Amino acid sequence: MFTGRNNGRPRRCIFYILAFLFSQFLFVIILLRSESFDNVPLSQQTKHDNDSWEHYLDWREFISYTSERSAKFYLYNLNLSDTLGVIRKLPSTRHYSCGYRPRNLPPPSKANVSVVISFHNEARSMLLRTIVSLLARTPEDYLHELILVDDGSQDVTLLADLKRWMGGVFGASRRLGVQFLVNRERKGLIWSRNRGASLAGGHYVLFLDSHCEVNEGWLEPLLERLTLSPQLAVSPVLDPIDPLTLGYRKGNELLKGGFDWSLHFHWLRRQLAEKELPEMPYKSPAFAGGILMMSREWFLKLGGFNSYLKIWGGESIELAIKLWLCGGQIEIVPCSRIGHIFRRRHAFDFPPQSDAQETYLHRMLIGFAIPHFSPTQYSNSKIIAESWLDEYKNMFYALRPAARRIPLDYTSDEMQQLSRQRQCQPFEWYLRHVSPELRMQFEELAATGSLRNGDRCLHARQKDAQLMLASCHHGDVTQWSMLRSSGQLSTQRELCLGVASTKRITLEPCGRNETTRMTQRWLRLGTHLLHAGTLQCLDNPLRDRLELSVCRPHAPSQSFQFALEMETHT
Ligand SMILES: *[C@@H]1O[C@H](CO)[C@@H](O)[C@H](O)[C@H]1NC(C)=O
Ligand SMILES: *[C@@H]1O[C@H](CO)[C@@H](O)[C@H](O)[C@H]1NC(C)=O
Ligand SMILES: *[C@@H]1O[C@H](CO)[C@@H](O)[C@H](O)[C@H]1NC(C)=O
Numbered sequence: 001m002f003t004g005r006n007n008g009r010p011r012r013c014i015f016y017i018l019a020f021l022f023s024q025f026l027f028v029i030i031l032l033r034s035e036s037f038d039n040v041p042l043s044q045q046t047k048h049d050n051d052s053w054e055h056y057l058d059w060r061e062f063i064s065y066t067s068e069r070s071a072k073f074y075l076y077n078l079n080l081s082d083t084l085g086v087i088r089k090l091p092s093t094r095h096y097s098c099g100y101r102p103r104n105l106p107p108p109s110k111a112n113v114s115v116v117i118s119f120h121n122e123a124r125s126m127l128l129r130t131i132v133s134l135l136a137r138t139p140e141d142y143l144h145e146l147i148l149v150d151d152g153s154q155d156v157t158l159l160a161d162l163k164r165w166m167g168g169v170f171g172a173s174r175r176l177g178v179q180f181l182v183n184r185e186r187k188g189l190i191w192s193r194n195r196g197a198s199l200a201g202g203h204y205v206l207f208l209d210s211h212c213e214v215n216e217g218w219l220e221p222l223l224e225r226l227t228l229s230p231q232l233a234v235s236p237v238l239d240p241i242d243p244l245t246l247g248y249r250k251g252n253e254l255l256k257g258g259f260d261w262s263l264h265f266h267w268l269r270r271q272l273a274e275k276e277l278p279e280m281p282y283k284s285p286a287f288a289g290g291i292l293m294m295s296r297e298w299f300l301k302l303g304g305f306n307s308y309l310k311i312w313g314g315e316s317i318e319l320a321i322k323l324w325l326c327g328g329q330i331e332i333v334p335c336s337r338i339g340h341i342f343r344r345r346h347a348f349d350f351p352p353q354s355d356a357q358e359t360y361l362h363r364m365l366i367g368f369a370i371p372h373f374s375p376t377q378y379s380n381s382k383i384i385a386e387s388w389l390d391e392y393k394n395m396f397y398a399l400r401p402a403a404r405r406i407p408l409d410y411t412s413d414e415m416q417q418l419s420r421q422r423q424c425q426p427f428e429w430y431l432r433h434v435s436p437e438l439r440m441q442f443e444e445l446a447a448t449g450s451l452r453n454g455d456r457c458l459h460a461r462q463k464d465a466q467l468m469l470a471s472c473h474h475g476d477v478t479q480w481s482m483l484r485s486s487g488q489l490s491t492q493r494e495l496c497l498g499v500a501s502t503k504r505i506t507l508e509p510c511g512r513n514e515t516t517r518m519t520q521r522w523l524r525l526g527t528h529l530l531h532a533g534t535l536q537c538l539d540n541p542l543r544d545r546l547e548l549s550v551c552r553p554h555a556p557s558q559s560f561q562f563a564l565e566m567e568t569h570t
Contacts, residue, residue, distance in 0.1 A: 059086045062165045063124040067155050074123050075210070075343040077242035081125045084246060087132045090215050090339060093239050093250035095279035098335035099217065101129050103224045108141035111203050114296065116196030118149040118189050119210035124213050126341075128165075133213040135170065135556050143204030145177035149195065152186030159422040177201075188311035189290075194304040199294060206293040213248070213339040215239065221335035222293050225281055231328040233294035233319075235287045236336035243341050253278050253334035257286035258437055261395040263381040268437055281333045285435035289340065293446055295371060302326060303418050306383065308410065314380035321388045324434050326424040357441065378403045386412035388419065390427045395442065398449035398564030402475055444564075446524060447482040449563025454556065455539050460491050465507050467497075467546055480562065487521035489534060496520045499531050503547050505538070525551070528560040 063082055092099070105111070115134060119127055131146070150159045159182050166178060179199060183192065197205050197253075204226060208214075222234045239251040258268040270282060302322050305315040320330055382403040385393040396405055418424075431439040451458040452472055459470035460478045470477060481490050488510055489497040496510035498520045511520060520531035528551060529538040537551035537558045552558060 002492050028394060055283060056524070059125075060166065062128065062161060065155075065157065065161060066100075066124045073121070074126070076123075076126070076341055077246060078123050078125075081123055081129070084125070084129070086125075086128055088129075088213075090133075090213060090248050091250070092216065094215070094217075094237075094247075094335050095277075097519070098221065098279060101335075103220050105220060105223055106226075106227050108139075111227055112142050112144035113204040113206050113219070113223075113293065114145050114147060114196075114200035114202035115143070115206045115208055116147045116149065116193055116200065117208050117210050118151050118192035118196060119153065120186060120189070121149040121153050121155070122210040124155070124161075125292055126549065127158075127162075130208065130210050130214075131166075132211045134208070136175070137214050137216055138219050140176070142223065143176060144202070145179060147179045147181065147196040147200060149192040150180075150182040151188065151192045152183050157554070171330045186311075190305045190312060190315045190342075191307070192310050193315075194307060197299055197304055200296050204293055205296040205299055206291075208291055208338075209340060211241075211243065211341040212291070215337040215339060218336045218338055219226050220251060221281075221333045221527075221569055222435045224333055225333055226293065226295065230295055231298055231323075233287070233292055233298075233323055233328060234281075234336075235284070235289070235292050235330070235332050236338045237332060237334045238289050238291065238342075239337050240338040241341045243343055246341075248339050251337065253332075255288065256282065256284035256332060257288045257320070257330075258284075258435055261392075261438070261441060262399045263314060263317060263396060265317060279334045281331045283434075284330050284332045285324070285438070287316045287330060290316050291338055291340065292316065292330075293317075298328070302328075302422075306387070308379045308383050308408075308415065310373050310376050313377040314384055318380075318384045318388070321384070321427075322418075322424070322431055324424045324425075325388065325419070325427070370441075379406045379408070382406055382408065382536055383415065387415035388427055392427050392431075392442075394564055395445075398562075399479055401450060401477075401479070401563065444482045444484050444568055447480075447562035447565045449479055450477050451480045452563075453559065458546075458560070460493075460495060460507055463491075465495055467505060467507055469540060469544065469546070471552060482522065482524070486517055487523060488517075489520070489522050489529070497522070499533060499548060503534065503548050505548065526553075527561055528553075529558075529560050 039316040053186070066078070066082070069078070117127075117130065131148075134146070135143075148159070148162070159180050163178075163180055170176065179196075181192075181195065181199070193207050197207075204223070206222075218236055222236065225234050226232055235257075237251045237253050240249050241247070242249070242486050254270055254272075255267045256270045259264050260266055265286065267288075268285070272278060276282075302319070306322075308319045309318065322328075323330060369530060378400065381396065381400065385396040385403070386408070389396060431442065450472055453469065455472070457472040457474075457477045459468050459474070460466070461468060462476065478491050481492075482488070483490065490510050491507070494510050495507045496516075498506045498508050498516070500506050500519075507518075508516075512515065516569070518533045523530040523532055524536075525537075530551060531538065531548055534548055535551075536548040539549040539555070539558050540546050541547065541549065541557050549558075
């Protein structure tokens, strides 16, 4: 009995040990397997996307010459960009029907495209990914050429290295033409794009940014629309690529491009018509960002991007106005998707994902403050206003008074020449037929601009929003907007003039409910501002006092004049 037990123990021990070893073995196998799924570099995962694996080795060398710069310099995650590989698989973000719907495409001999990419200090890995994604996902026959314009980048060997790299990788296998242009001194995006277009030989020209990744099937839906109408210009829907994580998200096809009366770009939410599907092409008052494609001939006929504009800023708004007024149209095509890094610095250009429609309209109405509106942007906007806005340019000046003082080297007459030559419509037409949003702003505004009492202007101090009367000639003197429907008197920072229960005049966030509407509601009586809740008038009886008092028709201390007062539309 004892023997039996003694004999059984070692056997059981061996069994347990074997079982233990086996389970460890299994565990290690499972661990290894899961690791082999998680830790494959992204560059390898993309291997099947293209024959990029061997090029990956080459590209490492090419990007290793990227100049040492902080992430701030590029405004995106350079380290991550360098590890992502020359091309990666992107999620399909368009509607599933876009992929299988038959398309009416003209033969390549009748419709090919020149792609113009102008860049200034772009990181090598980012630029290369833009180029390679384009070449990998564009039907070869339709791609006439690639025109790369290096606009005075500090990386002086970039273009030569790029030429060598592309020669090595694509030289033998593709008949694609590539033009390499360089501006030794920076001439700006506008100049560079115009130069690229003037040298282009394709039927169509696509202006692409240098921090993009084109998605599968981006070209065909655009081409199909363009061949229907020679004066059309099209944009894809831009899928935002996060500058920090480089994550690729689905862009919003319910947005269109537009601008406010300061000539600043805004995304506008569109309403779908009955039976209109979100994936169908739709008209837009302006382009969705700076990526657009149109007939090269038509682009040149329109004078290209206005060459009076400097560096960048406003050029695609100018082209949009010009197009619409001179017989063209703009469409956004949701079946075409191009990924684009929206950098944080231009936060205003970032397409919204949420449904904050009211905020957008409100911001547009009061000419939402732009933190760093540079002198170039002022002068570019002024040129647009002088060239195209006719008498509506006064709206622009009322919101951007500093632009009045900016000298221009040429007369508005010169600028209006194109408009006359091409027999373009007046700006009124654009308001009526293209941008109801802009017209609505105009109709909603009762008055706008600085608000003068005697020789001083009502000013909301920037740092603490303290109300005061300040010199009207001060550059940042507050621009007010009086809204017709709510009677609110708003600054560009969305603060409204209100009255506290103690009858003290206050500045508080503009409200949208009934309570705030009574305390923030003003009526215009001649040059008086009558507060609706108390039926008393805004008054400046002593030099630095602002109060409500009984309205007196001819009291100068109660007379407040806006820079621009609209006629009543009744
Ligand atoms: C990027 O990589 C460099 C060198 O490997 C390192 O010094 C730097 O801290 C990294 N930057 C970021 C933002 O991770
Ligand atoms: C593109 O079209 C132009 C103009 O018809 C033609 O000269 C050129 O050869 C075409 N390019 C390609 C690559 O087919
Ligand atoms: C109205 O809005 C203000 C601020 O915008 C808020 O303090 C107040 O509670 C709101 N009143 C009502 C009745 O919702």
